Amino acid sequence: MIGQAQHERLTALRKELHRFPELSLNEAGTAKRIATFLQELKPDELLTQVGKHGVMALFDSGKPGPVRLFRCELDALPITEVNTFEHKSNVPGVSHKCGHDGHMAIVCGLAERLAEERPATGKAWLLFQPAEENGEGAKAMLADARMRVTKPDRAYALHNLPGVEAGAVLLREGSFNASVNSIIVVFKGRTSHAAEPEHGIDPARAMSDFFQRSLALNNNVPSDPRMRVVSSVYAELGSKDHGISAGRAEVHLTVRCWNDAELDRLQTEVETIANELADRDRLGIEIGYTQRFHANQNDPVIVGQVRDAAGRAGLKAVDAPDPFKWGEDFGLFTAEYPGCMVGLGAGVDMPALHNPDYDFPDAIIPHGVALFEELARAD
Ligand SMILES: [Zn+2]
Numbered sequence: 001m002i003g004q005a006q007h008e009r010l011t012a013l014r015k016e017l018h019r020f021p022e023l024s025l026n027e028a029g030t031a032k033r034i035a036t037f038l039q040e041l042k043p044d045e046l047l048t049q050v051g052k053h054g055v056m057a058l059f060d061s062g063k064p065g066p067v068r069l070f071r072c073e074l075d076a077l078p079i080t081e082v083n084t085f086e087h088k089s090n091v092p093g094v095s096h097k098c099g100h101d102g103h104m105a106i107v108c109g110l111a112e113r114l115a116e117e118r119p120a121t122g123k124a125w126l127l128f129q130p131a132e133e134n135g136e137g138a139k140a141m142l143a144d145a146r147m148r149v150t151k152p153d154r155a156y157a158l159h160n161l162p163g164v165e166a167g168a169v170l171l172r173e174g175s176f177n178a179s180v181n182s183i184i185v186v187f188k189g190r191t192s193h194a195a196e197p198e199h200g201i202d203p204a205r206a207m208s209d210f211f212q213r214s215l216a217l218n219n220n221v222p223s224d225p226r227m228r229v230v231s232s233v234y235a236e237l238g239s240k241d242h243g244i245s246a247g248r249a250e251v252h253l254t255v256r257c258w259n260d261a262e263l264d265r266l267q268t269e270v271e272t273i274a275n276e277l278a279d280r281d282r283l284g285i286e287i288g289y290t291q292r293f294h295a296n297q298n299d300p301v302i303v304g305q306v307r308d309a310a311g312r313a314g315l316k317a318v319d320a321p322d323p324f325k326w327g328e329d330f331g332l333f334t335a336e337y338p339g340c341m342v343g344l345g346a347g348v349d350m351p352a353l354h355n356p357d358y359d360f361p362d363a364i365i366p367h368g369v370a371l372f373e374e375l376a377r378a379d
């Protein structure tokens, strides 16, 4: 485990990142702070503006061996922080409610360890990815030629897990989290005088039937391989002009399953419902998708290596019985490179991810650094 002085330094860094959160695709300031921190450690290469705001640092043994990639995220969320502690967010309406500030501190801690002593073989790339929360960042970094030439043999990422014992490492072969998509359905009718709805086409009935029928597709049972979660996210109908009968409705849902194939089937069913209702009520219809996350697939061999590394680092490894229901764009990395995402327990008595009172627990920084350092030095 890292010493007390390093833990204090990384905690101070984490709190500074927490004070200055930035939304997905706007992480210029955070990227600059990280690049400045890394620059002082004199990595063998330092790349900035990879896939917009991404930052990458290389620590190279100069000898043959595995190319390892450690990925963390730069972005915060459009959530107003309700905490009042000293390091609370300085940016109205924006805060680090997923713990990406803590993930960055862990990878910065790994950078410090590798700056002190390079791995004995191979390379370690440390990657700070923008725009995880909206599903854009991994795609952008993977499209950047400077990322592509690194050709990692093993890609790693961790996510803190509130509700799980602090410092425990959660492992799972195969799916680690869900395949997720967001559906936008627009029903287009015709406004009329509110006194004469018979002269217009009101999308309200189609909208309410659409909610009823699409939410009925839910099978929110994580232990079932055919789990389906359909959630209402947002809706809009007509306007607040009380003399006008509504002429347009817009509904946003998220859908998630354990794999891409089941998600495709679920999306087709939701589309069929929307099209049937539009036909029934003579409405125009537009269906669009946004913020797709592919299910993250953990390579069984690499999961075994992480289990061994956790043992060497003195950490408790626990098998996760089911995957996690959130989307994670690290799935795009594991689609291209063998890799593994692990959970790091954040503590049992913790607000959940994306809660307005969430704050990353600094006590688990040493656990994350220890696990990643073992992996960075493993053959
Ligand atoms: Zn999140």
Ligand SMILES: [Zn+2]
Pocket (backbone or CB within 6 Å): 098, 099, 100, 132, 159
């Ligand atoms: Zn997150």
